[in-house]
Amino acid sequence: MGFRHKDIIALKDLTKEEIELLLDTADNLSEINQRDIKKVPTLRGKTVINLFYEASTRTRTSFEIAAKRLSADAVNITASTSSVVKGETLSDTAANILAMKPDIIVMRHSVSGAHEYLAKRVSCSVINAGDGAHEHPSQGLLDMLTMRQKFGKLAGLKVAIVGDITHSRVARSNIYGLTTMGAKVFLAGPPTMMPPGIERLGNVTVCKDMREAVDQADVVMMLRIQLERQGKTLLPSMREYSRYFGLNPTVLALAKKDAIVMHPGPINRGVELASSVADCDQSAIMKQVENGVAVRMAMLYHVCGGEPVE
Amino acid sequence: MAENTVILDGTGVKRALTRIAHEVLEKNKGVEGLVLVGIRTGGVHLAQELGARLSEIEGVEVPVGAVDITMYRDDIKGHHEHLPVGKTELPFSVEGKKVVLVDDVLFTGRTIRAAMDAIFDQGRPSCIQLAVLVDRGHRDLPIRADFVGRNVPTSRSENIMVAFDADNKPTEVILQK
Numbered sequence: 001m002g003f004r005h006k007d008i009i010a011l012k013d014l015t016k017e018e019i020e021l022l023l024d025t026a027d028n029l030s031e032i033n034q035r036d037i038k039k040v041p042t043l044r045g046k047t048v049i050n051l052f053y054e055a056s057t058r059t060r061t062s063f064e065i066a067a068k069r070l071s072a073d074a075v076n077i078t079a080s081t082s083s084v085v086k087g088e089t090l091s092d093t094a095a096n097i098l099a100m101k102p103d104i105i106v107m108r109h110s111v112s113g114a115h116e117y118l119a120k121r122v123s124c125s126v127i128n129a130g131d132g133a134h135e136h137p138s139q140g141l142l143d144m145l146t147m148r149q150k151f152g153k154l155a156g157l158k159v160a161i162v163g164d165i166t167h168s169r170v171a172r173s174n175i176y177g178l179t180t181m182g183a184k185v186f187l188a189g190p191p192t193m194m195p196p197g198i199e200r201l202g203n204v205t206v207c208k209d210m211r212e213a214v215d216q217a218d219v220v221m222m223l224r225i226q227l228e229r230q231g232k233t234l235l236p237s238m239r240e241y242s243r244y245f246g247l248n249p250t251v252l253a254l255a256k257k258d259a260i261v262m263h264p265g266p267i268n269r270g271v272e273l274a275s276s277v278a279d280c281d282q283s284a285i286m287k288q289v290e291n292g293v294a295v296r297m298a299m300l301y302h303v304c305g306g307e308p309v310e
Numbered sequence: 311m312a313e314n315t316v317i318l319d320g321t322g323v324k325r326a327l328t329r330i331a332h333e334v335l336e337k338n339k340g341v342e343g344l345v346l347v348g349i350r351t352g353g354v355h356l357a358q359e360l361g362a363r364l365s366e367i368e369g370v371e372v373p374v375g376a377v378d379i380t381m382y383r384d385d386i387k388g389h390h391e392h393l394p395v396g397k398t399e400l401p402f403s404v405e406g407k408k409v410v411l412v413d414d415v416l417f418t419g420r421t422i423r424a425a426m427d428a429i430f431d432q433g434r435p436s437c438i439q440l441a442v443l444v445d446r447g448h449r450d451l452p453i454r455a456d457f458v459g460r461n462v463p464t465s466r467s468e469n470i471m472v473a474f475d476a477d478n479k480p481t482e483v484i485l486q487k
Binding site for chain 2: 025
């Protein structure tokens with residue numbers, strides 16, 4: 001089967017077969033990243049514009065490296081240094097960028113749904129690099145690839161996702177992706193950070209206690225507490241959060257022996273993750289970052305030249 | 311309705327591979343510095359077969375690798391759905407080696423060009439030789455094989471298929487009209 005989407009906006013839009021194809025491609029492309037000459041000519045002559053309305057180092061660099069490893073020309077635009085600060089609308093920015101004939105726009109935006117809006121207005125492919133609290137498909141895919149490499153499959157895995165579920169686009173993409181692939185997702189977090197009715201998404205269980213979610217889990221995924229945002233209004237104190245929802249060696253011992261610890265980064269050490277856990281043998285955090293490049297290469301490869309579904 | 315003709319049966323394929331193995335040894339005066347690289351997917355199975363024969367004759371293991379050329383194709387725009395990407399697995403350095411590139415069918419030569427690009431991205435071999443089970447003609451590029459199992463003149467509309475069994479052993483070569 002092939003990949004028939006012009007854009008990748010959300011994992012919710014993808015079928016199990018399409019997710020599997022992206023993961024297989026990424027898995028095979030990861031070999032390129034181990035070579036001395038880390039480059040293939042596949043997207044030679046294509047132009048990828050990284051349009052980042054929100055600060056990002058990891059994701060933007062990862063997309064840039066991915067584009068360059070496929071021989072595409074990557075151009076970075078950050079909102080703070082662009083005409084956005086002069087009041088230009090997204091629509092006008094898109095029209096101007098489109099006039100320069102890019103093949104793919106990779107965008108991060110603080111507004112959920114901004115990508116869908118953009119994708120409908122441009123003829124080139126649009127890849128979502130994170131939109132508000134909606135989705136972060138490349139992160140979801142790289143997380144799933146990391147799990148699949150470790151356990152050989154996703155179906156039947158118990159995945160605990162702990163933290164600010166409401167505002168986490170990483171959590172949402174993982175929930176859609178993992179449940180589509182047959183994994184069981186257990187969520188835990190402060191009641192102020194747990195969206196009501198999230199169980200309706202499918203094979204998702206909301207746990208009152210973090211220990212219940214982590215118990216016999218194959219994967220423990222900790223989310224970043226956004227100290228700059230929700231931290232101030234939704235939590236009594238960081239100390240209390242860390243006590244009830246932070247991952248330390250005692251809580252991790254409840255998970256399966258070969259369980260892995262994941263985090264989308266950047267880590268608040270001592271808040272959601274104890275330093276000793278972040279750096280322990282079970283930590284797959286650096287593997288996630290490594291897989292990020294391969295996953296983004298797979299996404300760029302499959303959207304570039306793909307035809308929209310009628 | 312498609313008409314199938316068996317060009318090489320199981321015995322014929324075995325004989326062709328054994329002959330290629332002897333020719334490879336003669337041309338290279340042994341297996342010193344020799345590596346086999348199969349082009350995914352049929353070429354890889356044939357490279358393993360050829361490797362086994364070379365080892366039998368010389369009593370020395372010949373390294374066998376696999377190269378996937380999907381990311382090196384020159385016709386990416388022609389595909390609405392991108393082809394699945396396979397893995398390149400070269401468990402050895404090609405630097406300074408005599409590489410024998412193995413494929414099942416030699417046709418336009420574009421696959422071979424892509425495979426050579428892929429190999430050069432991994433290092434600089436001292437030379438690349440080409441071994442194919444069937445050469446069906448119709449080259450678009452100035453490429454020729456050093457070792458050929460069988461030359462089969464075909465028309466462009468015909469197709470050559472190399473069949474493999476469940477253990478990836480070649481069973482026959484079929485001409486589809």
